[in-house]
Amino acid sequence: EAQVTQNPRYLITVTGKKLTVTCSQNMNHEYMSWYRQDPGLGLRQIYYSMNVEVTDKGDVPEGYKVSRKEKRNFPLILESPSPNQTSLYFCASRKQGGYQPQHFGDGTRLSIL
Amino acid sequence: GQQLNQSPQSMFIQEGEDVSMNCTSSSIFNTWLWYKQEPGEGPVLLIALYKAGELTSNGRLTAQFGITRKDSFLNISASIPSDVGIYFCAGLELRGKLIFGQGTELSVKP
Numbered sequence: 001e002a003q004v005t006q007n008p009r010y011l012i013t014v015t016g017k018k019l020t021v022t023c024s025q026n027m028n029h030e031y032m033s034w035y036r037q038d039p040g041l042g043l044r045q046i047y048y049s050m051n052v053e054v055t056d057k058g059d060v061p062e063g064y065k066v067s068r069k070e071k072r073n074f075p076l077i078l079e080s081p082s083p084n085q086t087s088l089y090f091c092a093s094r095k096q097g098g099y100q101p102q103h104f105g106d107g108t109r110l111s112i113l
Numbered sequence: 114g115q116q117l118n119q120s121p122q123s124m125f126i127q128e129g130e131d132v133s134m135n136c137t138s139s140s141i142f143n144t145w146l147w148y149k150q151e152p153g154e155g156p157v158l159l160i161a162l163y164k165a166g167e168l169t170s171n172g173r174l175t176a177q178f179g180i181t182r183k184d185s186f187l188n189i190s191a192s193i194p195s196d197v198g199i200y201f202c203a204g205l206e207l208r209g210k211l212i213f214g215q216g217t218e219l220s221v222k223p
Contacts, residue, residue, distance in 0.1 A: 004155070031209065035213075040122070040215055041116070041215060042116065042117075042119070042201060042213035042214050042215040042216050043156070043201065043211075043213040044116075044213070045210060045211070048210070050209075058210070090155050090156070092155070096209075101158045101161065102158070102211065104155025104156050104157070105155050106153065106154050106155050107153070107154070107155055
């Protein structure tokens, strides 16, 4: 089954404690991206990757890092989380070229205390 | 970053009623998309629109790509309880980036 898998689904942690949210897709998609969803703001792109070792900033990259060492994985790293990063995060992937539908993961709810 | 203006923000309707929501942008998009998000899940694509003026249906859902390429609307006819969720419009920029609207939260009363 075609899937985008995020882990963990829920995490409560404290300010400053580094965390990583993993994202994996099994569709051999080139393009992957991370979004955060906040009430009244919709989904905003944090980072995206067009292919292995190619990443770029989205609209709200501050406080986040990503890496793309393998095609299937695109982890989101919060080196020093702060309360304003409390949000619902989605990873998505799609094939490159023209418009291809994005497949979203089921989301990760992060609470930073 | 740019955002789309989506309205209304929320709707409370009776089962069987029709629903209409829309998105506007200050920029032109070549592709408009409509997604639905249910609790605990990621957005799922409902309809994709590729040409200005295009009207596309998917069951009880109908969406149109505005002639100016700066707006789109989604209609749901004869709503049912499982239509509950958050509906997002999205415009696709040339370099493949999706810009999302703020979402319309739909509640359907049986």
